[in-house]
Amino acid sequence: MSAQSYINLETYPIGGEGAAREALLLKVRADLARDGCAVLKGFLTEKGVAALTAEAESVSDQGHRSFNRTNAYFTKDDPSLPEDHPKRQFFDRSNAFIPADNFPTDGPLRLIHDYEGFDGFIQACLQEEKFYRYADPLADVIVNMAEEGEGFPWHFDTNNFTVTLAIQNAEAGGAFEYAPAIRAESENFDEVARVLQGRSDRVKVLELEPGDLQLFRGRYSLHRVAPLKGKRRRYVAIFSYVEEPNMVGAPERTEQLYGRTLPIHHERAGQRLDALID
Numbered sequence: 412m413s414a415q416s417y418i419n420l421e422t423y424p425i426g427g428e429g430a431a432r433e434a435l436l437l438k439v440r441a442d443l444a445r446d447g448c449a450v451l452k453g454f455l456t457e458k459g460v461a462a463l464t465a466e467a468e469s470v471s472d473q474g475h476r477s478f479n480r481t482n483a484y485f486t487k488d489d490p491s492l493p494e495d496h497p498k499r500q501f502f503d504r505s506n507a508f509i510p511a512d513n514f515p516t517d518g519p520l521r522l523i524h525d526y527e528g529f530d531g532f533i534q535a536c537l538q539e540e541k542f543y544r545y546a547d548p549l550a551d552v553i554v555n556m557a558e559e560g561e562g563f564p565w566h567f568d569t570n571n572f573t574v575t576l577a578i579q580n581a582e583a584g585g586a587f588e589y590a591p592a593i594r595a596e597s598e599n600f601d602e603v604a605r606v607l608q609g610r611s612d613r614v615k616v617l618e619l620e621p622g623d624l625q626l627f628r629g630r631y632s633l634h635r636v637a638p639l640k641g642k643r644r645r646y647v648a649i650f651s652y653v654e655e656p657n658m659v660g661a662p663e664r665t666e667q668l669y670g671r672t673l674p675i676h677h678e679r680a681g682q683r684l685d686a687l688i689d
């Protein structure tokens with residue numbers, strides 16, 4: 412099988428040029444401009460969904476499970492701050508990530524990622540001049556795996572741009588909830604606190620279906636995945652892009668998410684250019 416059989420190219424002509432591709436770009440850009448999120452429904456074919464599901468199942472035992480309490484920034488408690496400060500609000504977190512080094516170059520996930528025109532299309536959608544694949548060997552393309560009762564509490568992403576493919580949903584639950592661009596200009600702690608307390612009117616709810624492609628500016632939008640219900644696992648592939656070359660995750664957060672670090676994480680620690688809290 413090839414990437415052409417996995418991607419619904421008739422509906423989504425992501426490669427080359429032409430009026431259909433330009434129309435698609437205009438729609439995606441409008442969605443991103445509105446709230447930092449765009450969804451291409453049915454981006455994968457049925458064969459694509461089946462292939463990615465089978466691949467995820469085959470390496471599911473390599474997923475790193477973690478059960479802990481975390482704040483939205485993945486930082487430690489800071490007693491110098493008021494008790495109601497967002498950095499001091501901790502929530503149970505339980506899910507698993509299958510690291511990138513479990514997906515071979517000839518497997519369906521990387522065939523899609525490496526399809527000619529895929530990166531260029533994503534960059535054109537985001538309209539970013541500085542656009543690079545995440546250089547993290549554990550996190551450039553991964554699969555999030557979650558089971559009944561698990562989910563992901565409110566958080567911000569480390570990467571500026573995240574691209575996800577819904578592969579398999581749980582029987583119920585798992586809605587994607589987000590507060591668009593809540594810290595686009597500053598940390599905006601007051602509004603973040605309102606989201607965490609369930610008092611904000613900025614939160615949107617999104618139901619993704621297997622085969623949907625989502626573009627999301629998760630470094631600036633607070634978001635979470637609601638707890639799952641039922642015996643069926645939820646699988647979501649995550650492709651990550653950043654604004655600077657050679658960027659990798661911070662050692663502490665990499666350990667949290669993947670259960671291990673590599674020498675490259677320590678060699679490049681502290682090289683992020685922005686001042687936002689991770």
